[in-house]
Amino acid sequence: MKEKIKNLRQKANEIRRLIIEMLARARSGHPGGSLSSTEIITCLFFDVLRHNPRDPNWPQRDRFHLSKGHACPALYAALALCGYFDKDKLWNLRKFGALLQGHSDSRIPGIDVGSGSLGQGLSVALGMGLAGKLDRQYYRVYCLMGDGELQEGNIWEAAMAAAHFKVDNLCGIVDYNHFQIDGRVEEVIDLEPLVDKWTAFGWYVVQCDGHNIEELLECFNKAQTVKGKPTVIIAQTIKGKGISFMENVVDFHGRAPSEEEKKIALEELDKRLLEDIN
Amino acid sequence: MELLYARDIYGKTLLELGRKDSNIVVLDADLSGSTRTSMFAKEFPERFFNFGVAEQNMMAASAGFASCGKVVFVSTFAMFATARPLDQIRNTICYNNFNVKIVATHAGITVGEDGSSHQALEDIALLRSIPNIKIIVPADALETKYAVLSAYETSGPFYIRLGRAKVPTLKNKKKFILGKGYILEEGRDLVIIACGIMVYQALEANKILKSKGISATIVNIHTIKPIDEELIISLAKRYKRIIVCEEHQTTGGLYSSVCEILSKKCPVWVESVGVNDRFGQSGSPEELLNAYELASPYIAKKVEDFIRSSKN
Numbered sequence: 001m002k003e004k005i006k007n008l009r010q011k012a013n014e015i016r017r018l019i020i021e022m023l024a025r026a027r028s029g030h031p032g033g034s035l036s037s038t039e040i041i042t043c044l045f046f047d048v049l050r051h052n053p054r055d056p057n058w059p060q061r062d063r064f065h066l067s068k069g070h071a072c073p074a075l076y077a078a079l080a081l082c083g084y085f086d087k088d089k090l091w092n093l094r095k096f097g098a099l100l101q102g103h104s105d106s107r108i109p110g111i112d113v114g115s116g117s118l119g120q121g122l123s124v125a126l127g128m129g130l131a132g133k134l135d136r137q138y139y140r141v142y143c144l145m146g147d148g149e150l151q152e153g154n155i156w157e158a159a160m161a162a163a164h165f166k167v168d169n170l171c172g173i174v175d176y177n178h179f180q181i182d183g184r185v186e187e188v189i190d191l192e193p194l195v196d197k198w199t200a201f202g203w204y205v206v207q208c209d210g211h212n213i214e215e216l217l218e219c220f221n222k223a224q225t226v227k228g229k230p231t232v233i234i235a236q237t238i239k240g241k242g243i244s245f246m247e248n249v250v251d252f253h254g255r256a257p258s259e260e261e262k263k264i265a266l267e268e269l270d271k272r273l274l275e276d277i278n
Numbered sequence: 279m280e281l282l283y284a285r286d287i288y289g290k291t292l293l294e295l296g297r298k299d300s301n302i303v304v305l306d307a308d309l310s311g312s313t314r315t316s317m318f319a320k321e322f323p324e325r326f327f328n329f330g331v332a333e334q335n336m337m338a339a340s341a342g343f344a345s346c347g348k349v350v351f352v353s354t355f356a357m358f359a360t361a362r363p364l365d366q367i368r369n370t371i372c373y374n375n376f377n378v379k380i381v382a383t384h385a386g387i388t389v390g391e392d393g394s395s396h397q398a399l400e401d402i403a404l405l406r407s408i409p410n411i412k413i414i415v416p417a418d419a420l421e422t423k424y425a426v427l428s429a430y431e432t433s434g435p436f437y438i439r440l441g442r443a444k445v446p447t448l449k450n451k452k453k454f455i456l457g458k459g460y461i462l463e464e465g466r467d468l469v470i471i472a473c474g475i476m477v478y479q480a481l482e483a484n485k486i487l488k489s490k491g492i493s494a495t496i497v498n499i500h501t502i503k504p505i506d507e508e509l510i511i512s513l514a515k516r517y518k519r520i521i522v523c524e525e526h527q528t529t530g531g532l533y534s535s536v537c538e539i540l541s542k543k544c545p546v547w548v549e550s551v552g553v554n555d556r557f558g559q560s561g562s563p564e565e566l567l568n569a570y571e572l573a574s575p576y577i578a579k580k581v582e583d584f585i586r587s588s589k590n
Contacts, residue, residue, distance in 0.1 A: 065342075106374045112345045117369040120338040124370060127342020130327065134303070135346070154366070157335035165327070 004047070006276065008213045011081065012042040013273045016242050017266060018077035018090055024262035026094040029102070031246060032253040033146060034074040036177035036210070036237040043216045044142055045078040053083040056109045062139050063128045065113055067121020068146035068175065069103035070254070075111070076100050084110035119152025121145060122172060126162045129170040129230075140169045140224065148180030151189045156201065162230045163202025171223040172203075172232040175210060177239035181253050194234060203232045210235025243268055281444040282419035285383045288440060289314025291426045292351060292381075296322050302430075303343055305352045307333050312442075313353040313383045333358045337366035337380075344376035349430065352378060356385035356398035356439060364404055371435050372410045379429045384442040386525035387553065387570055388475060388563035397558035401439065403530020406503055411435045412456070413503040415524075415532075417477040418447050421500060424454030432456060439474065441525075443563045446478050451498070459506040465493030467585060468519035470577065471510070473499050473532050476523035476551070479567070482574035487581055494521075494581060505535050507543070514544040519588055521549045521580060525572060528552035549584050551577050 015038050023029040045051075049062045066075050073093065080087045085099065085108070092098035099108055103116030113124050125143035132139050149155060162170055176194070178185050185191060198205045204226045208215035216235065223231035239253070240246030243265045246257075257265055296302050296318050303325045310316040310328060319326035329336035333354060340350040352359070359382035360367070371378045382401065389397045405411055412434065416422040422440060429436040452460040462477070463484055472480040477498045484494050497513065499506060514520060520540070522533040533550040540546055553570055567573040 059347075063346075106345075113341055113370065114374055115370075117365050120334070120366055120370050123335045123338030123366070124342040124345070126335070127339035127344075128346055129342075130339070131303070131343045131346035131348050134324065134348075154334040154338065157329075157332035158339070161329060161332065161335055161339070164330075 005213050008042055008046055009276055010273065011046050012038050013269055013276070014081065015042055015074060015077040017269050018080070019073045020243070020257060020262055020265045020269070022073055022076070022090045022093045023256040024259060025091050026256060028094055028256050029073055030070040030254050031073070031257065032179065032239040033068060033071045033175065033177065035241045035243065035246065036239050037068070037071045037074050037144060037175045038241065039211045039213055039216060040144060040173055040175060040235055041074045041078050043213060043220060045082055047217060048220045049142070050139070053110065056084060060137060060139055063112060063125070063141040065121050065125045065128065065141070065143045066104045066115055067143055068118065068149055069115030071144070071146070071175070072104040075104060079108070079110040082110070118146065118149035119154040122155050122158035122162070125170055125172070126158050126165070126167060129162070129167040130165060132169055133167070140171060142171050142173065144173045144175060147174060147176045147178065147185050147191060150174065150191050159198065159201040159203065166228050167230050168227050170230040171220070172230065174232060174234045175237050176234055177237040179239040179248065179250050179253060183250055198232045198234070202229055204229050205232055205234060207234045207236070210237035211241055242272070280447040282447055283444050284416060284419045284422040284440040285312070285314045287419040287422045288381055288383070288426055289317040291423045293317045293321060295430055296325065299349065301347065302349045302351065303327065305329055305336050305340055305350060307331060307336050307354040307358065309354050312355070315351070315353045334363045334366050337363035338370050340378045341370040341374060341376050344378050350378045352380050354382065355396060356382035356401045357396055360398060360401040360404050367405070368408050372408045375410045375434050377433055379436045379438065381426065381438045381440065383440045385439045386441055386474070387558045387566045387572070388441050388443045388525065390443065390563045390566065391560050393560040394557040399527050399553050399558060400530065402502055402526050402532070403534070405437050406530060406535065411437055411503065412501070413437045413439070414501050415439045415473040416500055417451070417474060417498050418445050420447060421451060421454055425500065428454060428456045441475055445475055448478060448481070454500070457501045457504045457506060459497055459499040459501070459509045461495055461497050463496040465495040467492050467494060468521065468581065469495045469497060469513045469517045470521045470523060470581070471497045471499055471513070471532065471536055472523040473502065474525055476525055476572065479572065479574045479577055480523050483577035483581065486575060486578040490582070492581060492585065499532060502532055502535055505539065507539050510536055510539050511544050514540050514546045518546050519584060520546060521551060521577070521584060523551040523577060526552055528554055547588055549580060551580055
């Protein structure tokens with residue numbers, strides 16, 4: 001177990017390096033929400049999900065849907081590391097004619113449904129979950145949402161319906177980093193009491209530190225055992241996590257690091273990796 | 279003349295398809311009785327999902343179903359099937375080119391007594407600018423059947439626009455071919471291009487005109503997208519004068535589609551019969567067709583005025 005956690009922490013570090021590198025090269029994109037969701041995506045792609053990068057359309061695969069499509073650098077990095085496509089493709093992120101579009105895109109191997117317009121992902125995941133149940137498949141569906149997008153009414157329509165349909169193969173994850181473009185979520189439109197809201201909508205709610213691999217895995221395990229209702233993991237995270245000058249800085253929601261900032265960021269990540277190994 | 283509900287035929291056709299193909303799922307938003315998806319729901323409850331009054335969720339969920347290989351039919355009233363979930367249709371269904379068939383009922387002014395909030399007059403305009411989606415406006419109940427079958431057989435997103443009221447069954451219809459319009463009646467003086475219930479109104483107008491020594495060629499363009507460019511251009515070349523009739527705003531619908539083609543390929547004078555930048559209101563379908571000058575006598579008058587002014 002310890003070895004597994006250590007490996008996943010190293011993977012998360014690697015994903016962060018790739019996020020920084022690809023965004024610096026792209027000169028645009030969203031580092032804050034990519035870095036806050038890094039451990040969540042790491043746990044999913046390198047432990048939780050049953051998937052096969054050599055056969056992205058394997059019918060029995062677990063589904064992952066990124067509702068917060070702007071966090072795609074984290075997803076792209078994970079997909080590349082899994083072998084869905086060549087790592088070199090990461091360096092063309094957001095470039096004209098590139099595979100990797102500015103927001104999650106279904107032309108990319110490993111991505112079933114694209115996103116970008118917020119608030120629709122939980123509905124997409126609900127459709128996948130219902131289709132799976134109808135087909136008597138055992139796959140599970142995971143949907144990563146941002147906190148800002150919970151302000152969309154569509155999310156709550158989906159939440160209400162998912163509980164109604166008892167879609168217990170569905171697991172939502174809220175990357176609760178407390179920031180959105182215009183500032184602190186609490187100041188823009190407060191989501192609290194968030195646990196009460198999901199509970200009232202009929203969901204099984206678990207909470208964790210969204211950067212703690214052990215806690216995340218425990219939540220994912222728990223979600224698999226819940227019957228008769230969907231589960232949501234409210235993962236408390238830090239926007240820009242892992243890079244000192246990006247953490248909790250709203251400007252890095254949608255600004256790429258400069259060459260200089262990239263260097264510092266990668267040095268910080270190197271240092272952390274060394275600390276982890278020792 | 280036989281009067282039928284297009285939505286009855288939709289319900290029956292969907293049920294028949296459901297018996298043949300267990301991969302079909304049907305979604306509705308609390309209007310299954312009115313849209314007639316209830317017929318499918320009764321026989322296949324496990325494949326029918328009532329999403330309640332939540333159209334955005336229903337549309338985005340249809341994409342999730344489709345991503346798992348399902349053929350998804352989604353129904354509600356045209357007003358709520360298009361305007362409210364437009365983002366979900368554009369970004370999640372059409373961008374991904376999913377196999378989702380939106381079959382909306384209660385389109386147009388002939389919804390009647392429910393009034394403006396329920397009379398979709400902009401739905402074609404809203405959807406027509408979105409890539410990948412195909413749009414069909416059947417002229418009667420039987421054409422509805424072939425439109426639904428065609429949508430089922432053709433991969434990708436569709437919008438099929440049906441009305442609420444009973445519609446007369448037209449004679450001399452040609453075989454339904456997606457994207458191909460056809461001539462119902464040959465005339466001398468000009469062409470009337472119509473879709474949906476306005477095809478019948480155009481045919482009735484032709485009766486009035488014939489008594490005055492005028493005759494129009496009546497054309498049914500059931501597929502608004504992709505539209506039959508070839509036919510429209512050949513008609514423009516032959517007749518030089520065209521009137522387009524639709525139960526829709528004159529901006530963004532069939533009239534716009536025809537003008538877009540002809541202004542590029544064969545500029546001729548094109549007149550319109552449709553709703554002119556107004557909202558609907560309560561009333562019987564017949565009262566409203568008259569009040570909004572969509573009924574056959576108004577089409578006939580438009581033709582006469584057109585012929586007079588285009589001679590000067």
